[in-house]
Amino acid sequence: MRAVDAIMECLKAEGVDVVFGLPGGANLPTYDAFVDAGIRHVLVRHEAGGGHAAEGYAKATGKVGVAFATSGPGATNVVTPIVDAMMDSVPTVFITGQVRTDLIGTDGFQETDTLGITMPVVKHSFQIRSPLAIPRAIHEAFHIARSGRPGPVVVDIPQDLSRADIDYVPVTDLHLPGYQPTIEGNTKQIRQAAKAMASARRPVIYAGGGVINANASKELFEFATSDRFPVTCTLMGLGGFPAPHPQWLGMLGMHGTRTANYAMDEADLICCIGARFDDRITGKLSEFAPHAKFIHIDVDPAEISKTIPAHIPIVGDCKNVLTKLVREYRALEGVDTTRTDEWWQRIGAWQEKHPLRYEPTTDAEIKPQYMVQALYEATGGDAIVTSDVGQHQMWAAQYYHFAKPRRWINSGGLGTMGFGLPAALGAAVGCPDQTVVCIAGDGSIQMNIQELATCAEDKIPVKVFIMNNGYLGMVRQWQELFWEKRYSHVDMGSYPDFVKLADAYGATGMRLTDKATLVDDMKEALATPGPVVCDVRVTREENTYPMIAPGQAAREMVG
Amino acid sequence: MGEPATKELLSLDDLEAAGNLHSGRKHVLSILVENKFGVLTRVAGLFARRGYNIDTLTVGPTDDEQYSRITLTFDGAMHSVDQVTKQLHKLINVLKIRDLEPDDTVARELALFKVAVEGAQRAEVMQIADIFRGKVVDVTRRSIIVEITGTTDKIAAFERMVRPFGLIEMMRTGEIAISRGRGET
Numbered sequence: 001m002r003a004v005d006a007i008m009e010c011l012k013a014e015g016v017d018v019v020f021g022l023p024g025g026a027n028l029p030t031y032d033a034f035v036d037a038g039i040r041h042v043l044v045r046h047e048a049g050g051g052h053a054a055e056g057y058a059k060a061t062g063k064v065g066v067a068f069a070t071s072g073p074g075a076t077n078v079v080t081p082i083v084d085a086m087m088d089s090v091p092t093v094f095i096t097g098q099v100r101t102d103l104i105g106t107d108g109f110q111e112t113d114t115l116g117i118t119m120p121v122v123k124h125s126f127q128i129r130s131p132l133a134i135p136r137a138i139h140e141a142f143h144i145a146r147s148g149r150p151g152p153v154v155v156d157i158p159q160d161l162s163r164a165d166i167d168y169v170p171v172t173d174l175h176l177p178g179y180q181p182t183i184e185g186n187t188k189q190i191r192q193a194a195k196a197m198a199s200a201r202r203p204v205i206y207a208g209g210g211v212i213n214a215n216a217s218k219e220l221f222e223f224a225t226s227d228r229f230p231v232t233c234t235l236m237g238l239g240g241f242p243a244p245h246p247q248w249l250g251m252l253g254m255h256g257t258r259t260a261n262y263a264m265d266e267a268d269l270i271c272c273i274g275a276r277f278d279d280r281i282t283g284k285l286s287e288f289a290p291h292a293k294f295i296h297i298d299v300d301p302a303e304i305s306k307t308i309p310a311h312i313p314i315v316g317d318c319k320n321v322l323t324k325l326v327r328e329y330r331a332l333e334g335v336d337t338t339r340t341d342e343w344w345q346r347i348g349a350w351q352e353k354h355p356l357r358y359e360p361t362t363d364a365e366i367k368p369q370y371m372v373q374a375l376y377e378a379t380g381g382d383a384i385v386t387s388d389v390g391q392h393q394m395w396a397a398q399y400y401h402f403a404k405p406r407r408w409i410n411s412g413g414l415g416t417m418g419f420g421l422p423a424a425l426g427a428a429v430g431c432p433d434q435t436v437v438c439i440a441g442d443g444s445i446q447m448n449i450q451e452l453a454t455c456a457e458d459k460i461p462v463k464v465f466i467m468n469n470g471y472l473g474m475v476r477q478w479q480e481l482f483w484e485k486r487y488s489h490v491d492m493g494s495y496p497d498f499v500k501l502a503d504a505y506g507a508t509g510m511r512l513t514d515k516a517t518l519v520d521d522m523k524e525a526l527a528t529p530g531p532v533v534c535d536v537r538v539t540r541e542e543n544t545y546p547m548i549a550p551g552q553a554a555r556e557m558v559g
Numbered sequence: 560m561g562e563p564a565t566k567e568l569l570s571l572d573d574l575e576a577a578g579n580l581h582s583g584r585k586h587v588l589s590i591l592v593e594n595k596f597g598v599l600t601r602v603a604g605l606f607a608r609r610g611y612n613i614d615t616l617t618v619g620p621t622d623d624e625q626y627s628r629i630t631l632t633f634d635g636a637m638h639s640v641d642q643v644t645k646q647l648h649k650l651i652n653v654l655k656i657r658d659l660e661p662d663d664t665v666a667r668e669l670a671l672f673k674v675a676v677e678g679a680q681r682a683e684v685m686q687i688a689d690i691f692r693g694k695v696v697d698v699t700r701r702s703i704i705v706e707i708t709g710t711t712d713k714i715a716a717f718e719r720m721v722r723p724f725g726l727i728e729m730m731r732t733g734e735i736a737i738s739r740g741r742g743e744t
Binding site for chain 1 (some may be wrong): 576593601648649651
């Protein structure tokens, strides 16, 4: 059997039902194998689109996303998705073609040191040096990508080796002596954490993407409701706890709610679950949660005490740890359930005084916040929503109240503009029975707009809603607030005409400009078969508030 | 603090933060890695991108050809040894890391000193080398090369002694270290 046919067998054995990619010289043999393999291949228009599609697929389904690219420029084009997947812990496998072994090191045509370029930004990588090593490398790649803290794994396969004739024997025993992620949380530590939570008078649960990755939202809910623990989630954790719930404080961090940030600021005990005290959460580190002790639960030991020293560190899979934590908490005796009454009064006062708000318009003009609210209404709050990066992303996070996990797909750590459309494509392929919408910015959408062609060709019914303010809005906001309104290269002007562009790409284009009909217009777009692009014209200069200014403490929120 | 096994609840005030402290001393990490292509690059790259400064680094085979040993020293005043070891552990090819305690460790480094000497000075340098249990490995009319093995401190002391004679150049291997006693490093 050719090694490339063995690759296909490996993919099938790993449960892969779709690959996103683009062929080229170095992976011609692999693409030949696709002809008979019976694995769906989605031909993207740019390898970056393929990488982000694999991420969107992985985030929506929880399965490993797979992207193929050729050597050289193909491989460098997937570097951004690889870093993105690393930052947001997305289980992905990238299989790149490489030039023939006799050309390696000679600056051959389309040669690049893919392993070297990606080494700092992968969970792991393999360069194949013998065709016999291919099946094992593929299986190990999938195991590493999906286990422990998930992440991207690169397998770089020279063209000549992929054509070699090998005996394919399914690999069942993986040899990874240096890789044994800790899944089981330490029972003693978990008991300690339960007792600390039972003693806390001002507790907060701060949950992140780790809860989503571990499929632990049910367990999080049970833990939070074992008592009346207030819950806030990071941008990556949204949907991990149902937003319409009395214990929900809203998102925390730079554009989180005042209630969530103030609660962190005054908490005496913070239980961090699958999050990593990112700088967009903590603001000024030295003034972050000054009264709090910390329980930190994470599958990656290196995250614990990285920036904030943990008082009760627990290494383990969030689902495993939370299951035990619920059991331990319920077994405690003498817990005073009224101890948080005062805390809830304080929280209630903040909620009343500082809800998310904006100035509504009196005419037909659409405020960007209202656009998200309208989309929530039009979709019944039950769509998979992807976004790009910028103001629209923050408004989507604030106003689309995610009730379930894996419904909110965005680029958090890396902040990759151009993520939204291909991620939506991948999510729609993975979840064909769900409504998938992409909330994009007029800046971001153009960074991977070519994937509209993929959607049209493959009949992937992604609905794109461009929040069009004609600006690189978040940068404009920072220039307004921190650079004396000296606008420098943020005005995107009025091109392209997104409706015509949609038409050219074989999608349906609509322009939405009237607040009064917006919900109905959106419903019409959602009911239209195939990919749809709505150019939604919103207020040009609107700021995303509230906001912790960079380098400031949470209690100094503005707006 | 209430013991985990008891039913008493905890006093939050008694909780103490763990980890991530700077020790303020030199650390010698002995890292057992898979003997595979690119592993050293992964280790060195990790240090570079996390902003950790390596003081010395040596790599060589072990008694088992599947594995190599990296001995690496860095300043615990600048970086948390806890973070450094945890990040290293995330590398798939890293099997075992030991932060060697100076008292329980035999550490050695090899250095070659090329000193400019003529006439009577040669005898003087040879005498110093003798005191340091060094070996003269090359002599010309106007220079001498001395090989010294020992701890980093000993080599530094020898350097101080011969520098005034005219140190042409010095080469050091960086430390290797092994734990004392019967147990494996």
